Amino acid sequence: MAKLTLRLTLIELVLALGAVLVVGRAAQLQLIDGATWRAEADSVRKATVVLAARRGGIYDRNGVALALTQEYFEVGIAPNELRDRAPDVKAIAAALGMPPSRVAADVRTRKWIGYRGPFSGAEVRTLRGMHGVHLDGHYARHYPAGSLARGVVGALRTDSARGVSGVESALDSALTGVPGLAVVLKDRAGRSYQSPARTEREPVAGHDVFLTIDTELQEIAERAMDDAITEYEASGGDVVVLDPSTGELLALASRQTVDGHVVSNKASFFTDPFEPGSTAKLFTAGALLARSRVNPTDAVFAENGVWEMQVSSRGASRIIHDAHKTTGDLTLAQAIQISSNIAMAKFSQRLSASEQFEALRDFGFGSPTGVEYPSESRGGLRSPERWDGNSKASIAMGYEFLVTPIQLAAAYASIANDGILLTPSLVREVRDPSGAVLYRHQPEPVRRAVSSAVAATLREYLD
Numbered sequence: 001m002a003k004l005t006l007r008l009t010l011i012e013l014v015l016a017l018g019a020v021l022v023v024g025r026a027a028q029l030q031l032i033d034g035a036t037w038r039a040e041a042d043s044v045r046k047a048t049v050v051l052a053a054r055r056g057g058i059y060d061r062n063g064v065a066l067a068l069t070q071e072y073f074e075v076g077i078a079p080n081e082l083r084d085r086a087p088d089v090k091a092i093a094a095a096l097g098m099p100p101s102r103v104a105a106d107v108r109t110r111k112w113i114g115y116r117g118p119f120s121g122a123e124v125r126t127l128r129g130m131h132g133v134h135l136d137g138h139y140a141r142h143y144p145a146g147s148l149a150r151g152v153v154g155a156l157r158t159d160s161a162r163g164v165s166g167v168e169s170a171l172d173s174a175l176t177g178v179p180g181l182a183v184v185l186k187d188r189a190g191r192s193y194q195s196p197a198r199t200e201r202e203p204v205a206g207h208d209v210f211l212t213i214d215t216e217l218q219e220i221a222e223r224a225m226d227d228a229i230t231e232y233e234a235s236g237g238d239v240v241v242l243d244p245s246t247g248e249l250l251a252l253a254s255r256q257t258v259d260g261h262v263v264s265n266k267a268s269f270f271t272d273p274f275e276p277g278s279t280a281k282l283f284t285a286g287a288l289l290a291r292s293r294v295n296p297t298d299a300v301f302a303e304n305g306v307w308e309m310q311v312s313s314r315g316a317s318r319i320i321h322d323a324h325k326t327t328g329d330l331t332l333a334q335a336i337q338i339s340s341n342i343a344m345a346k347f348s349q350r351l352s353a354s355e356q357f358e359a360l361r362d363f364g365f366g367s368p369t370g371v372e373y374p375s376e377s378r379g380g381l382r383s384p385e386r387w388d389g390n391s392k393a394s395i396a397m398g399y400e401f402l403v404t405p406i407q408l409a410a411a412y413a414s415i416a417n418d419g420i421l422l423t424p425s426l427v428r429e430v431r432d433p434s435g436a437v438l439y440r441h442q443p444e445p446v447r448r449a450v451s452s453a454v455a456a457t458l459r460e461y462l463d
Helices: 002-032 034-045 085-096 100-109 166-170 215-232 277-290 332-338 341-348 353-362 391-396 405-416 452-462
Strands: 046-051 065-077 113-120 133-142 163-165 180-186 192-194 208-211 236-242 249-258 261-263 299-301 306-310 317-321 329-331 420-422 427-431 437-440 445-448
Touching: 065 085, 085 100, 085 113, 163 166, 215 236, 215 249, 236 405, 277 332, 277 341, 277 353, 277 391, 277 405, 277 452, 299 341, 306 341, 317 341, 329 332, 332 341, 332 452, 341 391, 353 391, 405 420, 405 452
Parallel strands: none
Antiparallel strands: 046 180, 065 113, 065 133, 180 192, 208 427, 236 249, 249 261, 299 329, 306 317, 420 445, 427 437
């Protein structure tokens, strides 16, 4: 009997010790290590995902879409979650444009079904909220106008939704929205599904950008560029249409031949400088008028179209030709009207190198215009200390310095704008997702290039 009592006592002690160990281990797991295990469980069952934000659209001045971001969906189906299988299968097939027999077979034989699509928001509209149907949305960028103004609009990186060129790059921070955050639960297979109790930060869409471009004028400019390339067998060219009173760019067309192929999506009007030639004669004329170095009756001999110009005291010379074999004298106005190299070379000698340089700088040459475009070229204008005996004449004829088409257009626009040089602009408005206007373009004067009287005289020369 004593032995039996001893055995029972030992058993009770073992059981009591076991209970103490179990309770102690449970206390350790729940009270001491509970936070660690909860975190590990959450890492398996929960995931924080980034909700992409819709990128803002790019439109022309009249609201014509040039770049849009649309949401597309992949559709996942969990057959065991469907409430009413037969009607649900029929609804899914109708929405996705698939044979009902295929969907029915998938639902009958598979535990999880993924239809990648992509499907538009309109296509999956009737499936939203249906038990067992899981929609995975993503965004894609589209350019509804095709190649129209693509050199201006630009593009996105292939590996991200960030702008890599054009307005897409220059205004990337405005176009890019603010991503949201969501907490999702994962099943045993690792598939994610939204938890009814998820916490999230809703994504905020990017701002919409309205350009100064008019798509009707843009189409006209691009067709005109194509016709000119064909007619003259040219290797390239640019068209810039600019409102001189506001600085707004209404159309920008470029065609360049690269390796024998015509490229239409470059932005050479901003990036590729060239020697302006006779188009630059007007600016030396402006410098002469501004400094009162000529009057309406002043004239120089036209040399019958061929002139040997002395360029140094050592007897060095150069031959300057005119297309027109003028026999008499030419005033400054006549020199501009017939584009006389000889007369402009002679008139330019009345200016110092510094005066001629400063006049060109006043018209905006040698500096970026400030247009909203990445990698705009500043052109090329050497300081007068680096000029030689040829330079004043060469620059008066439009050589020995480089300009971009946009610089040249802005300089001519300043003459039309009573002598005031404006910053060219591509952006007319920026609006938030609700449509509220955050920015509206106003003319931005840079400086007075010439007086209003000189500008009026130069316009007369161009008549």
